[in-house]
Amino acid sequence: MQTPFHQRPMLIDGELCAGTGGEWLASVDPATEEPLGSVPAADGADVRRAVDAASRAQPAWNALAMAQRAEHLRSLGRALGERADQILDLEVRDTGNTITKMRRDVASAIRTLDYFAGLGLEIKGETVPASPGNLHLTLREPYGVVGRIVPFNHPLMFAASRIAAPLMAGNAIVVKPPESSPLSASVLAEICRDVFPPGVVNLVTGLGPVAGDALVRHPAVKRIAFIGSVQTGLAIQRAAAETGVKHVTLELGGKNPMLVGPDVDPAEAAAAAVAGMNFAWQGQSCGSTSRVLVPESMYDEVLERIVAAVDALRLGDPRDPASEMGPMNSRAQLDKVVRYVAVGREDGAQLVAGGARPAQFERGFWHQPTVFAGVDMTMRIAREEVFGPVLCVLRYRDVDEAVAAANATRYGLTAAILTRDLDLALYWARRVQAGYVWVNGQSGHFAGTPFGGVKDSGTGREENLGELLSYTETKTLHLFAREPAWP
Numbered sequence: 314m315q316t317p318f319h320q321r322p323m324l325i326d327g328e329l330c331a332g333t334g335g336e337w338l339a340s341v342d343p344a345t346e347e348p349l350g351s352v353p354a355a356d357g358a359d360v361r362r363a364v365d366a367a368s369r370a371q372p373a374w375n376a377l378a379m380a381q382r383a384e385h386l387r388s389l390g391r392a393l394g395e396r397a398d399q400i401l402d403l404e405v406r407d408t409g410n411t412i413t414k415m416r417r418d419v420a421s422a423i424r425t426l427d428y429f430a431g432l433g434l435e436i437k438g439e440t441v442p443a444s445p446g447n448l449h450l451t452l453r454e455p456y457g458v459v460g461r462i463v464p465f466n467h468p469l470m471f472a473a474s475r476i477a478a479p480l481m482a483g484n485a486i487v488v489k490p491p492e493s494s495p496l497s498a499s500v501l502a503e504i505c506r507d508v509f510p511p512g513v514v515n516l517v518t519g520l521g522p523v524a525g526d527a528l529v530r531h532p533a534v535k536r537i538a539f540i541g542s543v544q545t546g547l548a549i550q551r552a553a554a555e556t557g558v559k560h561v562t563l564e565l566g567g568k569n570p571m572l573v574g575p576d577v578d579p580a581e582a583a584a585a586a587v588a589g590m591n592f593a594w595q596g597q598s599c600g601s602t603s604r605v606l607v608p609e610s611m612y613d614e615v616l617e618r619i620v621a622a623v624d625a626l627r628l629g630d631p632r633d634p635a636s637e638m639g640p641m642n643s644r645a646q647l648d649k650v651v652r653y654v655a656v657g658r659e660d661g662a663q664l665v666a667g668g669a670r671p672a673q674f675e676r677g678f679w680h681q682p683t684v685f686a687g688v689d690m691t692m693r694i695a696r697e698e699v700f701g702p703v704l705c706v707l708r709y710r711d712v713d714e715a716v717a718a719a720n721a722t723r724y725g726l727t728a729a730i731l732t733r734d735l736d737l738a739l740y741w742a743r744r745v746q747a748g749y750v751w752v753n754g755q756s757g758h759f760a761g762t763p764f765g766g767v768k769d770s771g772t773g774r775e776e777n778l779g780e781l782l783s784y785t786e787t788k789t790l791h792l793f794a795r796e797p798a799w800p
């Protein structure tokens with residue numbers, strides 16, 4: 314049995330270990346503020362140990378047959394499946410995300426591992442008829458050591474699933490889990506120790522500006538893949554550029570629009586708007602459609618239904634299957650939401666649901682699900698990512714005004730379009746600035762289809778063959794034809 318304030322190690326070079334500095338980072342249950350456990354606060358020396366171990370392990374890992382690498386990924390998936398209940402319990406406590414929908418996270422990680430395990434033989438080069446008689450071809454080779462940095466909203470799912478592509482491509486990896494909700498990384502560390510040769514997978518916990526920064530700056534880490542905020546993405550690009558020529562891909566935030574066509578049933582539109590917000594994790598989802606654009610003619614009716622549905626959401630213990638929304642992930646997240654609610658009011662938006670801390674919880678980082686009406690794109694609440702349970706409802710008069718509003722932010726991650734009018738769906742889908750567009754749907758991800766953002770929402774695509782290939786570099790080989798030398 315684990316003690317309530319268990320110290321959970323990280324994984325470096327096949328060993329579960331503490332940090333050399335001996336510092337620990339505590340994690341609290343966001344529903345109660347009770348301590349849950351702690352992880353090592355790694356420093357630069359720990360990161361260097363991990364990168365050195367990965368550098369040593371990578372050649373042998375890369376020398377394995379594709380089928381052997383695939384078998385390791387599938388073993389990881391199986392081990393995750395065997396410990397799914399334990400991971401779920403820990404993850405729900407540590408993140409505050411509600412249990413019913415969090416059941417998907419381990420399953421999603423296993424599917425992604427399986428998907429990339431099956432793609433190894435797609436790491437193909439080309440032959441190019443560049444000159445007569447000779448052979449011009451390309452090979453795809455791994456970078457060596459890849460650094461992956463992941464956010465707090467789905468820590469296990471991101472850490473486990475996003476190591477699949479770099480490993481399958483023959484890289485060794487150092488993962489930096491989030492400092493908020495880091496505990497599930499320790500279960501992943503135990504599993505990876507048992508599944509992979511030492512050094513192939515390293516999990517180094519700690520603060521972003523310390524451990525994360527050291528990873529980005531390490532000269533042996535040429536390929537960095539990041540999921541998190543725009544602000545940190547920019548810091549990573551700067552740090553990378555200061556220390557080397559590096560390939561950095563960024564999956565960043567969003568202020569995603571949902572465009573409702575005039576033909577849509579108001580009840581359907583309201584249900585989609587609420588579903589698109591991902592209240593099950595308190596709106597803390599990069600893909601949440603936090604701006605709903607509704608035609609003027611049906612605005613009042615859709616708004617009324619959204620407010621009724623949001624007011625009816627059951628806030629409660631995230632471990633209770635009946636709960637539809639839990640606490641914010643951390644005090645910092647809660648403070649951010651409180652700040653943005655004040656900003657919305659100052660901007661002149663109309664608070665029509667929530668907007669306060671719920672009275673029934675004495676402790677914890679709770680906030681009511683919140684709706685602002687009368688929002689327009691001059692307001693910060695409409696342009697900036699809250700990453701919380703705050704939905705803005707905007708009105709539009711014609712289809713072009715809807716597109717202009719949809720595009721009036723620095724972000725361009727996802728967009729949802731609701732309409733049965735195919736012409737309108739195509740008109741909006743072509744014009745909306747987003748990397749991932751759902752028509753008559755929201756929130757879903759589909760393995761094999763590229764996910765990622767345009768504008769400041771990022772650079773690079775994941776969850777598809779392109780992600781796998783992005784962990785390789787091309788080498789061009791010219792074989793010149795000569796007369797055969799006969800004996």
Ligand code: NAD
Pocket residue numbers: 462463464465466489490491492519520521522523524525526529540541542543544545546548549564565566567598599600698700726766771
């Ligand atoms: P964050 O940027 O604060 O932190 C993300 C990770 O970066 C953490 O592991 C953190 O420790 C690390 N980090 C922080 N500073 C660093 C630095 N200077 N150098 C290196 N690493 C550093 O983000 P967050 O609050 O954990 O997550 C929320 C953000 O993530 C939101 O903006 C959300 O939209 C975004 N997100 C994007 C996607 C996507 O796929 N596009 C998915 C989930 C979350």
